[in-house]
Amino acid sequence: MRYFLPIWILIVAVSIGVLGFRESVLRKPPIEVFPDMDRQMKFRPQVPNEFFRDNRASRLPASGTVARSEPRRNVAGGAVVYSYEDHPVNSGKMTGTTNWVELNPTVIDAQSMARGRQRFEINCLPCHGPLGDGNGVTKKLGMAVVATLHDPRIVKMSDGELFHVISNGRNLMGPYASQLAVEDRWAVISYLRALQFSRLGSLEDVPAQFRASLNK
Ligand code: HEC
Numbered sequence: 001m002r003y004f005l006p007i008w009i010l011i012v013a014v015s016i017g018v019l020g021f022r023e024s025v026l027r028k029p030p031i032e033v034f035p036d037m038d039r040q041m042k043f044r045p046q047v048p049n050e051f052f053r054d055n056r057a058s059r060l061p062a063s064g065t066v067a068r069s070e071p072r073r074n075v076a077g078g079a080v081v082y083s084y085e086d087h088p089v090n091s092g093k094m095t096g097t098t099n100w101v102e103l104n105p106t107v108i109d110a111q112s113m114a115r116g117r118q119r120f121e122i123n124c125l126p127c128h129g130p131l132g133d134g135n136g137v138t139k140k141l142g143m144a145v146v147a148t149l150h151d152p153r154i155v156k157m158s159d160g161e162l163f164h165v166i167s168n169g170r171n172l173m174g175p176y177a178s179q180l181a182v183e184d185r186w187a188v189i190s191y192l193r194a195l196q197f198s199r200l201g202s203l204e205d206v207p208a209q210f211r212a213s214l215n216k
Contacts (some may be wrong), residue, residue, distance in 0.1 A: 072182050074107045083182070090182060092163030100160030104193075106186040116191030121182045123176055124192075132195045145172060155196050162189050 032038055043049055049057035072081045072089050081087045088094060088101040106112065121130065122154075129135040132149035139146055148156065166185045169175035180188065203211060 003150045074112060074186075076105050076107055087159065089186070092167070094160075100158040100164070102158045102160070104186050104189055104214035106183065106190075108190045112183075113190055113194065114185045115184065116187035116189070119143075119180060119188050120191050120195075123179055124188065127173075132192060149192060150196055150199050151201075153198070159186075159189055159193075164191065 043051075043057040043059075045058050047057050048055045052059070068083065070082075072083065075081050075089050081089050083090060086095050088105040092100055094101055120132075124132075125136055127134075127136040127138045127143065127146045128149055129139075134146040134148035136146060157165075163185055165173070166180065166188065167175060167177045176185070203214070206214060
């Protein structure tokens with residue numbers, strides 16, 4: 001019973017504190033603990049705003065803004081494909097299925113090859129090496145298991161699966177979706193195919209009049 005009085009006073013004070021003054025009008029403004037939440041500078045749409053020289057609060061998009069309605073570049077056959085569509089260009093899979101597309105669905109020309117080479121040498125070369133044989137500089141630094149891209153399993157892999165590996169990574173390899181735009185990933189695949197092809201040629205691929213000089 002020794003603590004009855006203090007506890008009773010506490011209960012009364014808390015009850016009045018929580019319930020007592022509700023709905024009553026106070027003359028003094030309440031204490032604002034975080035005034036920046038109540039009062040903040042902001043732009044209201046369609047209202048003049050002195051911050052900008054032309055006094056308009058509604059701003060135009062920054063120059064160079066890419067609209068979501070901008071179609072993908074370089075789709076084979078000139079098809080118009082948007083970034084949100086279920087299309088091989090975006091997913092590496094055949095539309096409506098989970099099967100990889102066999103062939104690169106973008107235009108393969110000298111320009112995309114050059115772009116692919118440049119992107120490959122920036123993003124892939126450190127690990128896979130300039131020839132794609134897995135002898136990049138990271139091997140010397142201790143990353144022992146970098147895949148050679150001339151492995152028959154990877155040569156046979158569909159372009160769609162390569163797109164998936166570049167976009168999402170696989171095992172020890174990290175994803176490159178944030179470094180490489182979709183079009184650039186396909187360009188890298190085109191260049192990677194050229195690298196692989198450079199090692200798969202046989203004597204029959206060489207025109208007859210040059211074969212003799214090769215044998216020397
Ligand atoms: C940081 C190092 C690194 C970089 C950069 C890198 N890779 Fe790899 N990559 C690896 C390693 C390690 C593996 C082996 C993964 C495993 O099997 O554990 C691999 C595996 C692969 C494979 C085979 C996947 C499989 O199914 O076995 C492909 C294809 C590939 N990389 C393509 C690329 C391409 C294209 C790029 C450039 C966009 C790239 N890599 C950049 C480290 C890297």
